[in-house]
Amino acid sequence: MITIGQLAGYVGVSVKTIRVYHDKGLLPEPDRDASGYRRYGAHDAIDLIKIRTLAEAGVPLARIRDLRSADDEEFQEALREIDDELTARIHGLRATRTRLRRLAAGHLSPLPTEVGAHLEDLARWGFTPRWVDLQRDLWILVFATHPDHAITLFHDQAESLADPALPGFIRSASGFSPVVKRI
Numbered sequence: 001m002i003t004i005g006q007l008a009g010y011v012g013v014s015v016k017t018i019r020v021y022h023d024k025g026l027l028p029e030p031d032r033d034a035s036g037y038r039r040y041g042a043h044d045a046i047d048l049i050k051i052r053t054l055a056e057a058g059v060p061l062a063r064i065r066d067l068r069s070a071d072d073e074e075f076q077e078a079l080r081e082i083d084d085e086l087t088a089r090i091h092g093l094r095a096t097r098t099r100l101r102r103l104a105a106g107h108l109s110p111l112p113t114e115v116g117a118h119l120e121d122l123a124r125w126g127f128t129p130r131w132v133d134l135q136r137d138l139w140i141l142v143f144a145t146h147p148d149h150a151i152t153l154f155h156d157q158a159e160s161l162a163d164p165a166l167p168g169f170i171r172s173a174s175g176f177s178p179v180v181k182r183i
Contacts, residue, residue: 001039011048018048024061026051026068058086088148095147112151115139118158 008015021027027047030038047068054064059082067078099110119139122132143150 001033001041002045004038004040007040007045007048010045011052013048013052017052021048021051021061024065026061026065057082092148099147110140110143111136112143112154114158115143115154118154118161122161 002010004015004018008018018027022029027044030040030044033039051064051068054067055061059067063078063082067075070078103110119132119136122135123129127135139150139154142153146153
């Protein structure tokens with residue numbers, strides 16, 4: 001049996017961290033000796049190492065608490081989910097880093113080059129400057145608020161507008177309808 005200070009030293013956390021884990025229900029309170037001191041065993045050290053490892057991996061404490069009661073299959077599934085979440089965060093951070101590097105290199109447009117080319121296509125196809133500006137602003141908002149999904153959304157729209165008949169349709173329809181002229 002060891003004290004809280006010894007346990008903290010062996011596992012590499014602070015005594016305060018262990019107390020927080022007790023308060024959050026992550027690590028059960030151990031029995032106390034006659035003097036009122038907590039006494040920990042090997043099982044407590046193993047549990048604390050698992051908690052520390054998950055916490056260092058970025059798993060929220062509330063989720064760690066839920067994982068403590070999970071069976072092996074549930075635990076493995078939770079780890080896969082956590083891995084997927086981390087992968088998505090990494091992708092988002094890489095996209096942010098790419099945008100920052102583009103800004104640092106003097107590319108002040110927050111939009112990828114292919115979106116700029118698409119906006120030029122819209123103007124060439126007969127869409128009004130106001131419509132092109134609205135599309136630009138829309139894509140700026142989409143890329144700013146949903147950077148992980150924005151390019152997929154853009155490609156979906158670009159594909160639907162890539163029909164070779166579209167420019168001719170717009171030109172011919174613009175003579176018939178004032179609504180289309182406003183597009």
